[in-house]
Amino acid sequence: xxxxxxxxxxxxxxxxxxxxxxxxxxxxxxxxxxxxPIAVPLAVVLFRGHLSPYxxxxxxxxxxFHITVVLAMLGCSLLAVVAGGIVALPLVLLTATVxxxxxxxxxxxxxxxxxxxxxRLLS
Numbered sequence: 001x002x003x004x005x006x007x008x009x010x011x012x013x014x015x016x017x018x019x020x021x022x023x024x025x026x027x028x029x030x031x032x033x034x035x036x037p038i039a040v041p042l043a044v045v046l047f048r049g050h051l052s053p054y055x056x057x058x059x060x061x062x063x064x065f066h067i068t069v070v071l072a073m074l075g076c077s078l079l080a081v082v083a084g085g086i087v088a089l090p091l092v093l094l095t096a097t098v099x100x101x102x103x104x105x106x107x108x109x110x111x112x113x114x115x116x117x118x119x120r121l122l123s
Contacts, residue, residue, distance in 0.1 A: 037069060
């Protein structure tokens, strides 16, 4: 390794933020999209957010995204009733699942992740 090389490489990722417990709570907030989209990240913010800025940031990001997904699903449901737009609902669900999965992987690494598409309702 020369002096110009970063202290990390592809086989060794850069050091992350937060302890392993913090990263586990952050992952739980993102993965909470599947069972309870708003309740899980909200619980993480309320019960663990004050203990770690990293957990708070990740849980708020997840909460904003999950609220966005729920609103999009409601919009798709209304569209399906009015215009037969039943195709949009699976696309929203698939996209939300992929983005939440990417966020969970980033949180596991300790990265400060922001969703590319999300209403910033809470900060």
